[in-house]
Amino acid sequence: MTRRSDRPIRLAVYLPDLSGGGAERLHVRLAPYLLDQGFEVTLLLDRARGELMEAVPAGCRIVALGADRQIKALPKLVSFLKRGRPDVLLANMEHMNVMAVLARRLAKVPTRIVATQHNAFSEQVKRPSWQWRALPRVYRLAMPHVAGLVAVSAGVADDLTAATGLDRNRMTVIHNGVVTEDFAERAGARPEHPWFAEARPVVLGVGRLVAQKDFATLVAAFAKVAAATDARLVIHGEGPLRGALEAQIAALGLGERVALPGFTANPLAALAHARLFALSSRFEGFGNVVAEALACGTPVVSTDCPHGPAEILEAGRHGRLVPVGDAEALGAALSEALREPRDPAPLRARGNAFTVAHCAAQYADLFRTVLEASERKAGRDG
Known part of the structure; x- marks a missing residue:
């Protein structure tokens, strides 16, 4: 042989x-x-x-x-x-x-x-x-x-x-x-959406517009945040639930505060410039974008969904975890994270474990x- x-x-x-x-x-x-x-x-x-x-x-x-x-x-x-x-x-x-x-x-x-x-x-x-x-x-x-x-x-x-x-x-x-040799270069690029260049904080979601990602709960949670802050929400991704999300955004009067700009070839640029990253998924396998957000030094609020995010965040040590499908809890966690001072160094250290x-x-x-x-x-x- x-x-x-x-x-x-x-x-x-x-x-x-x-x-x-x-x-x-x-x-x-x-x-x-x-x-x-x-x-x-x-x-x-x-x-x-x-x-x-x-x-x-x-x-x-x-x-x-x-x-x-x-x-x-x-x-x-x-x-x-x-x-x-x-x-x-x-x-x-x-x-x-x-x-x-x-x-x-x-x-x-x-x-x-x-x-x-x-x-x-x-x-x-x-x-x-x-x-x-x-x-x-x-x-x-x-x-x-x-x-x-x-x-x-x-x-x-x-x-x-x-x-x-x-x-x-x-x-x-x-x-x-998730962390490639050109990670810093891609994260340093200019985001496609103009809101990232403005002073108001941006909460970012990334993923296909499908039931698994549960962006409907994120939009409902953000409505509570929008009532008390000047933050905006950008959700990068495309999928079959776009129409339903657009109707929900309109019904909540958030047309000027929430944007669905579609798929982006380089989500790292948006992740690096966002004030917060929010994951609202019902379930995951790993949650690549959670690790990417940490490697960018961006704070994370995530559902404690099965499975992956809690492992990446080490049971909440590196970001907030909230129950799945709970808009009230997600909104409260987003508001708390927006008020909290940001120290990117420990987040980057954790994210860089996933090369x-x-x-x-x-x-x-x-x-x-x-x-x-x-x-x-x-x-x-x-």
Whole structure:
């Protein structure tokens, strides 16, 4: 058997596309570090699209399966595994994790599968379709066959065990990396929205305009803040709930105090210039933007949602935590934080614990570990 140390490790990272989601952004950021460590990196996509396509680093290959639905990807994934024979396939998203296990079995290749759990599993399976309702049972059958199982926070790992019965000891917690080498440069850029250049304090929210992020509670909380201060609220993001949020803002008479400027390619500029960052999510997997806000030195008020923010904030040591869906408590915490003197140094120190370099090193160590275990097993069996 050829030892893997004699050649670069072939790594394929399986994603739906390169849209601006947290998992996609993470792996585009990890790619150059893994390339520097000698990995051959392929971004394996169901669909070749997304705003991050232009951000893929030189030396990183893109392979698109051309599948518009997950089930249609299966035969193409099998073909890729037979043809490309990667040493490791790093799968992301719940159904892709299952599909990777099945494809490897059908392809009959020695590729090691590492599955990643990016979000709270128990929340994901509440979606109203049989594919999600069946997922706990499917996970119990499929996940014992992966070589590695990554959870992006300890809370996500605990939740996955509670929801599926999978062995918590087989999971590896790797916090997402958000601090890049050009972090300070991006944070120092001029924000797109003009309110950040004015003297009045700005409270900032960032995320897709979807139910998970619960911006309706943030807007309701800010109405209480607006009644007693001259602060403004900016929510960067786009999504299907824009119309409902705009109607809520109008009904509360906040049209001159709340802005929904849409997606921004560089949220760090806004985070660095905001007086406060507010996370109102019902659930998270990690909460990248919380770590980014801290690394910018910006105070954070967050819901104590499952899972991630409380780990990042160390149970409230580095920011305020409030109950999920409680506009009264969120408004009070925002008002208190606006009055409190700002010391960015300890916040930056905590945020800088979440570097992309450290995250990449942990993934690289895991890949090498699962391959070494595979080689030892092959030696015993051979």
